[in-house]
Amino acid sequence: MHKNQAAEERNRSVLVNISVVVVFVSLMLAFILYFEQGRPNLRLTTLQTLAISFSTSVNNAHWQWQGEGRPPIVILSTFAPRLDDQKVLVETDKHPVFMSDTGWPKADPSGKGCAQIWNMVLNLPLEIDGFRVFTEFYDGVKLSGNSLDSRCRFRLSTGPYFEYKVFTGEVLRVQG
Numbered sequence: 001m002h003k004n005q006a007a008e009e010r011n012r013s014v015l016v017n018i019s020v021v022v023v024f025v026s027l028m029l030a031f032i033l034y035f036e037q038g039r040p041n042l043r044l045t046t047l048q049t050l051a052i053s054f055s056t057s058v059n060n061a062h063w064q065w066q067g068e069g070r071p072p073i074v075i076l077s078t079f080a081p082r083l084d085d086q087k088v089l090v091e092t093d094k095h096p097v098f099m100s101d102t103g104w105p106k107a108d109p110s111g112k113g114c115a116q117i118w119n120m121v122l123n124l125p126l127e128i129d130g131f132r133v134f135t136e137f138y139d140g141v142k143l144s145g146n147s148l149d150s151r152c153r154f155r156l157s158t159g160p161y162f163e164y165k166v167f168t169g170e171v172l173r174v175q176g
Contacts, residue, residue: 044160046128048174051162054154055171057121058105062169065103073098078123095123104169111135114152117164131156140167 057076064074078093097120100106105121107113114135118126126133133154140149148167155161163172 043129043131043156044174047154047156047160047162050122050124050128050154051171051174054118054121054162054164058164058169058171061097061099061105061121062103065099070103071099076121076123093123095120097121100167102167102169104166106166109139109150109166110137113137114154114164117152117166118154128156138163 061074061076064076065071068074073096075094076097077091080090080092082090084090097105098107105117107116107120112135114137115126118124118133118135126135133156136153136155138151138153140147140151143149143151148165150166151172152164152166153161154164160174162174164170165172
């Protein structure tokens with residue numbers, strides 16, 4: 001009888017150990033899932049911020065094009081949010097933007113052309129948080145029969161994207 005009690009005690013000890021491990025793993029999994037769901041999607045947030053900057057730069061280029069007498073190229077300047085010693089804004093960058101006849105940044109109607117527009121308008125690499133931004137061109141005639149619906153799509157490999165209508169200058173909000 002003594003051997004049976006010892007065997008039962010061992011079995012009970014193993015069962016308790018297994019139960020403790022299962023509870024511990026379950027709690028860890030619950031915490032991981034909870035914190036993963038509460039964390040903001042940094043790539044989506046970054047893409048939304050870039051879409052706003054893209055829209056602002058496109059509109060700045062358009063109004064500069066209007067103000068300069070509608071030239072084929074405008075030079076966009078970027079300024080730091082501070083003043084230098086002479087109380088003048090500090091210019092951080094200048095880059096050319098090729099403009100269409102309607103006054104919006106333009107390039108060839110292709111994915112590479114859309115990448116050129118990204119570079120002209122944002123002057124940033126096609127990358128967000130270490131992930132490549134893909135550029136695609138959609139011909140408006142094929143989409144809706146109207147060339148004014150032609151657009152560039154800037155997207156991550158999965159999920160969010162925003163679009164730029166090349167003939168109207170409209171930047172469509174981030175989707176996904």
